[in-house]
Amino acid sequence: MNLSPDEYGDMINKYSIEYYSKIDEQKQICVNGYEEYDKAQCKKIKDKISSIKNKFEEISQSIRDNINILSNNIDNTDKEIDIYNKKNDKLKKKLERAINSEAGAQGLLIDTVYLHNQQLFGNWILFLTMVFLCYYNRISSKQIIVVGGNIAGNVKETFSDMATKLGKK
Numbered sequence: 001m002n003l004s005p006d007e008y009g010d011m012i013n014k015y016s017i018e019y020y021s022k023i024d025e026q027k028q029i030c031v032n033g034y035e036e037y038d039k040a041q042c043k044k045i046k047d048k049i050s051s052i053k054n055k056f057e058e059i060s061q062s063i064r065d066n067i068n069i070l071s072n073n074i075d076n077t078d079k080e081i082d083i084y085n086k087k088n089d090k091l092k093k094k095l096e097r098a099i100n101s102e103a104g105a106q107g108l109l110i111d112t113v114y115l116h117n118q119q120l121f122g123n124w125i126l127f128l129t130m131v132f133l134c135y136y137n138r139i140s141s142k143q144i145i146v147v148g149g150n151i152a153g154n155v156k157e158t159f160s161d162m163a164t165k166l167g168k169k
Contacts, residue, residue, distance in 0.1 A: 002066065011059060019052045 030042035
């Protein structure tokens with residue numbers, strides 16, 4: 001028999017009621033010794049009680065068998081759970097390494113972007129400085145110096161040339 005716990009409970013209740021009614025009947029008929037019932041009737045009652053006891057024994061054995069089957073299933077399930085837990089531990093370690101690797105990669109990317117921005121900023125400063133120097137050099141080379149109402153020349157001229165011009169006066 002492979003029944004549910006409720007079905008076993010219903011069967012046990014049914015046989016219990018029948019068992020107790022037969023026990024009561026046996027007490028009244030066989031023990032109290034009514035003359036109108038003969039020994040054959042008592043034997044029928046005893047056989048019925050034995051039959052009910054056998055049914056109880058069958059139910060008990062079926063329950064034990066089901067418990068053993070469930071116990072084996074539980075043991076097998078526990079073994080499977082252990083296998084999955086081991087696999088899960090390995091996967092957790094891989095996941096942790098991947099997360100750490102991702103965090104490291106993000107940090108490396110942020111550092112690279114930061115260094116790139118620093119270099120870009122430095123290049124812009126260098127470019128602007130060079131443009132400023134070129135512009136300043138161009139303007140200063142065209143600058144005319146007026147000394148004492150005379151044009152002395154531009155900045156490109158040397159001071160000795162200017163002194164010579166001033167000295168000629």
